[in-house]
Amino acid sequence: MAALSSRVNAVARHPLDQLSPDEVRRAVDACKCYASTHGVGALRFNTVMLREPAKKALLAFERGCGPRPERIAEVVAIVPSASTAVEALVRLQEDTPPTAAAAAPPSSPEGLAAQIESWKILDGVQPLTSPDDNTLAEVVVKSDLRVAQLLAERYGITDVANQLICDTWACHNAPEHLNHRRLMQGFLYLKLDGKYDNEYAHPIDMVPIVDLNLGKVVHIDMYDKPSTVNRQSVNYHPSLVDVAARPWRDDVRPLHVVQPQGPSFSLYGNELSWQRWRMRIGFNGREGLVLHGVSYKDGGRVRPVLHRASLVEMAVPYGDPNTPYIRKCAFDVGDYGFGLCANSLELGCDCLGHIQYLDAVVNNAKGEAVVIRKAVCIHEEDAGIMWKHWDCRTNHAEVRRSRRLVVSMVSTFMNYEYALYWYFYQDGSIHFELKLTGILSTSVAPAGESDPPFGVRVAPGVNATVHQHFFCMRLDLAVDDTEGGRDLVVSEVESVPLPPGGPANPHCNGFLMEETELLSTTAAQRNHNFNTARFWSIKNPFSINPISKRPVSYRLLPAASPALMAHPASLVARRAVFARRQLWVTPHSESQRYPAGEHVVQSNHCLGLAEWTKKDQSLRGADPVIWYSFGVTHAPRVEDFPVMPVEVCGFSLKPDGFFTSNPAVDLPPCRDPASKEEGVPQNQNQIQLITTGGTAVGGAAGSACCLPASKL
Template sequence: MEPAVWNNKDASSSKTLVDARDHPLDQLTPAEISRASAAVRRHAAAAGVTGALRFNTIMLQEPPKAELLAYQQRRGPRPERRALVWVLNPPCGDFYEAVVALPEGVAAAAAAADVVRTWTKVEGVQPTTTPDDCSLAEHIIMADPRIRQLLAERYGITDPDLVVFDPWSLHGTPEQYKGRRLMQGYLYVRTCKEDNEYAHPLDLCPLVDLNLGKVIHVDMYDAPAVMPPTLVNYHRDLAKATTGQEWRADMRPINITQPQGPSFNIEGNLITWQKWHIRVGFNAREGLVLHQVGWQDGGRLRPVLHRASLSEMTVPYGDPNYPYIRKCAMDCGDYGMGLTANSLALGCDCLGHIKYFDGVVSNAQGEALVIPKAVCVHEEDAGMLWKHTDTRLGHVEVRRNRRLVLSQVSTFANYEYGMFWYFYLDGTIQLEMKLTGILSTSVSDLTAKDLPFGITVAPGVVASNHQHLFCVRIDPAVDDADGGKGLVVAEVNAEPLPFGPDNPHGNAFRVTETPLLSVHSAMRMAKPEAGRAWKIKNPAVINPITGQPVSFKLIPQTNCPMLMQPDSLVGKRAFFAQKHLFVTPHVDGQLYAAGEHVVQSEDCLGLKQWTKEDKPLLGADPVLWYSFGVTHLPRLEDFPVMPVESVGFMMKPYGFFTWNPTLDVPPERNEASREELTPAARSGAAGMRARL
């Protein structure tokens, strides 16, 4: 298969991408996952590793950026196909990382063709707590005789099937248990199978050693708390009992139809829509990944992004009481956005004419698991694109906007996180994170009302204050097909001018632009009052109208900083949330803001390490790490299920085009739209038709 060229200098090339099928960035297939685990088993046996292996994660190891670009530009061979494998040896508590070469073509049918390139025993860290780990922890805890005895003694619960265990990775490992692979759990109880367990929290918090397979500690109140009795449900079979109301009868269907089919085209994992080209990736850690995003401009494909993904997130809780000081999730690294991805449902999660991509992950036995419909692709109306009424001519020009949506939803015990990447007709890119699900609750006195660190959402049920802080890694390629080494990141601020000779009426303000030339100078905070944004510029490509480098602008939206102290455990682990922006030189393998392995970590093993040295950014292929989030002060209306709250950012072209790129969007009138008349108007219209 001969690669095509991604090259903004070659306007004559009609083929602008590597062939869409069997691309080096495609996720591993089920067969490749099986081959990788088999190769690791053979190698482990040859290396003298005894005892059972527990596979943690098997996913594509993406080719080095330089190799990928060389292949795409016909300057180098096709990169070797490789799998990254994390595997545990529970009897010994050892953790190994392997890289397995998976030759493509006919030779791959022979098992011996798969070669373990590297085999490393990794010390002092723990890999992701997978869904299999969570199930194992629940089994261990619910089978523990002491747990059953405590449930019976403290609450009179004798049916363990009604008890629900929420698995959490451990934030702040007690000194005596350090070095062990642990999980903690919060216990709840249901009154029936469909009951909302979060309305009935218990005061037991066990710790389990996954390698030993046993409960090693249980935290509890000195005196048993009274189990909250109130039923507060969202399940369709129980919600009416909670609200005391029937279903609303006045909601009529809204149907999204596309009689001529969608405007997008998909070949392999390559999406083309309007002038956008987007390659879809998926892995266990990040879930949905965007690769090689570009804009077709005449005869050339202009690169915009080399890669973009949700790199990490943290959800720290603000309750300083024990054991809730241990309550903090680093969801991407702790559990994996891809491992926890939902199978999306047609007509509910996504509306319209849908294309789905499956996700492929692995289980503890090293077998492939296919998540059907893990990623949804559709287009939707996005309101008005632009409009002007020429009052002198009595002429109106208006265009409707639309956007392409790539989405994924992941469930982490109580919470759902929806990741929605939007691509617009005018070249805008937007990420919107949608937060929903159920508040994580704890038990309190039934009469408690005024709580300093949370809110009572039902008698005896507390929802604590917390934050949801995200970090997106953006590897830009703004009109640069050669890896981004020529790109410059600059900060843009609007500032008022004082009264003076140049501003006698006090109405002037100007825009300042400051290049961020080193890693330390690029550690920045958002500043809404200054309209602060960050430009990604390509000085090698000058806009003929402005005379300035073409650029894209990263525009912060609703945002908040981390409220925990920088030297707290959360502050150290989630170093990425201490600033809104970091910029680092590109280094292959530096993908995760808090480090590759964050489970039970005590410091940041990612950005904090990579920013210790004040490295120069000019000519360094800059990578942006943008952090954003919400401070969630729970409200009663968030219970028993939370309406969506959204947060995100935009990237807009800034001098990237020579004029509004949507001037070629055709004028059209939606014939399916209709005016809903009042009864009097309908009667008048009918009379008029009768007279005619």
């Protein structure tokens, strides 16, 4: 199977493998040819990515009872001359060598390398803004004469080319007279201390809005009176950190991750295996990392857990209701593309240990393939104790350490980094974690303001505004669904106290777990409730646990997540309906991919979940899809500047009656020979567990708990 890393031009052998650079080229050539022959005009490409096969067709192919699905490219492009956009589906033949593909131009009627299957004009919506759109918008702002004039008049800045920085965002809450145009807004900063200066320490108040199709600034928001620019250096780059005032720490000693025999995982093309886990790694420009066909091998049986899982939307509303920051809100997945903004990761920095990377293939505005090297990191790591028990009667302890497989990526959206981690554990559990870091998006304090009412002062005259981050996952579970397409049931489980007194609860201590099946799309719109230990169970009624006699299931365990602070009448609440609830469940539909809608830039209402759930649909026999939302409220701290320590949020999927006992009880006893007790000679460290026998050195639990039975 075709590996993404170092073989991105190889034949894509599995229907879920991302497009190769050659497939991107052929799809783009076909679109250019169609546009030319139909008088459409020049195209500016947003996304060129795989249109995944329909679920039923894919499952039939993987079970060996259906044909190989066709390779289809989904192309979204802008037609700047017509101020419109198009979506094309392009049928691709199997990858051919570049020389052969070049010999058969896409316009040739015989043996087309790529063929237009559909061509749709996108009326009334704006596709995502690509990295090239962001670059274009910044160039337009820095070239605008009015912007240059205001910089000189208000701040005395004349070196626009070297000192002005423009963070370009999709335009939330566009001015009424402009909302039909393709817009980007720019939050402006200054570099005052050279190339690596932290511009977020020097914000200014002007927010220009650019018409991308016209290539010009069409509106500028600003304070009535100019505010004072902070001139103080607040930096994190090594070349600008004042090490005389704050020297580098000298008490940090090396900590190495060493695996003398190599890692326990293997990668064949995009198919990843680690101990009992199997999955396929996918990637596209919008969602970034996608997991397909996640399964767990249990006693010789391969048992499905997840059909597909990915991060499908985000909303980041800011709390300042004043001009010019009323437009400050980002839908990062739909506005910019989590995959398009992926980082190239670095060995020994972003990831530690024995690493395997996967490259990603995306595209630029010209339609050329762009390879993001090392976009996905795969490694394993220690995860503390998996289980332990010390038998006080025999003075014997058994303990097993846990390790986990980590599949991760990092994306940067101007100031913010979002680090995405999937963790797979040896007991069948899955944890998803998002780490938020980067730099706060700052603003200049209005003239005369002594203390910011909507945030905190992080540098002289520099405000950091309170804001929220909401993430939405699309989880298509396949709990023990070995047949493919069986209909699962989602239920809510919570602890309920029994009525006090009476024969059922005479001592008033009784409580039980109560389960309620969520059988319609309205009933399945739920929030967490930590007072009742609420979680959600995804059950397979066609597979019964032989011990509990209940359907096998996986629990969706929520973590702390805030309520959306914006009023339901606000624009962000109307667009980000997914953020109003933690749980949504809908019947599976190939067309329902993104909870805020297919194209969310400058939308004025939700084009996804709100539309799909207008009618209360039954979830009985509906192959349910879970949309799980979670996030954080970020009340900035001074300690978050000039660069922010991570904020963490996420959720867990945990087997519940999926196995017949603890699936990690078969982990072999082991002891790390590299571990040592400080102050004890190395030769004594090596024999300590054998010789102490639970006496003073090892304590009661110091018996040979980690040694094979032959050593006891």
